[in-house]
Amino acid sequence: MQMENGQSPKEKYLHDFTYHGQELSVTEAKNVLFQHLDNNGSVDLEKDANGIAKIRLNNPRIKNAINVKMMLDLDEITEKLSQWTDCKGAIMYGADGNFCSGGDLKMAKKINNAFYGYAMSIYVGHILDKFKKLPIITVAYIDGTGAIGGGAELTTACDYRLMCNAVDTTAIGFVQSKMGIVPAWGATGRLVSIMGARKTLDLLLEARLFGVTEAMDLGLVDGAVASLADAEAWLSRKIKPDVNVIRAIKRMVRCHDDSQEAARMIESRIFAPLWGGPVNQAAIERQVKHKK
16 A cells, blocks of 8 residues: 555555664764763673673663663673674573663663663664574573563563562563553663564553552463572573584574564654654653552
8 A cells, every 4th residue: 555655554554653863883973972971880791611701781780770871781792692603591680689770761861862872772682682592591580570671672682581589579661651652772682572563562551560469460471480509500400412513503493583673763863853852751750660
């Protein structure tokens, strides 16, 4: 179906409601964000002799919220893991008993317009695409207050998600719509692969926080464990085959996701105009992200 001006309905939507500013390559997007680098927080890599990597989100003062420094660290770590030929699996977890509370609100206030939103979406989406394609088995271990907003997006780049069942307060929630935005880092397509389109629609519209039982019932989370050590033991059972067999299996499964990259680029264009819009700015000022 064509509109009067020759555009299809999809083309018209993309023209009317998406980002029309300066196009950016991944390198250009990285350089735009680098201007707002601070030295708070890090993402740390520990290599285990058994072929397991531990990736620690380390910004405990604000429950491991992600800032530009941590984005750059995760990019570098992903590259290192792609070159570690003996690696079989990796666990992503948060320092001081919390996974990740999302994007750093202090950073968000500094780069709160469509251009910066587009740059952030392009760069972090690229990192998580690379991470998802690593030829190893990856697990997110979600504990403490849990994985909120951007923190929940990080978990979708992992093959599996495990939640801590030691306390009742641990949650996972895609709360972006409360913030007047949509997922920025490619999680929508990954959620559709994990849960299906209808459940993803419900998840993003309702912006709820889910405890471990409900998250498992939804298929969003793959298991419950009591500690990081238990998560490592859970992963160890998955990576018993030879390293080359593991890598072949992972590549075979992920080759069916190749079409998602083009969709993620469209997601970036849809996200950008909402970032820094009036609803988003008001939500940041009210700090509504964690409110139920």
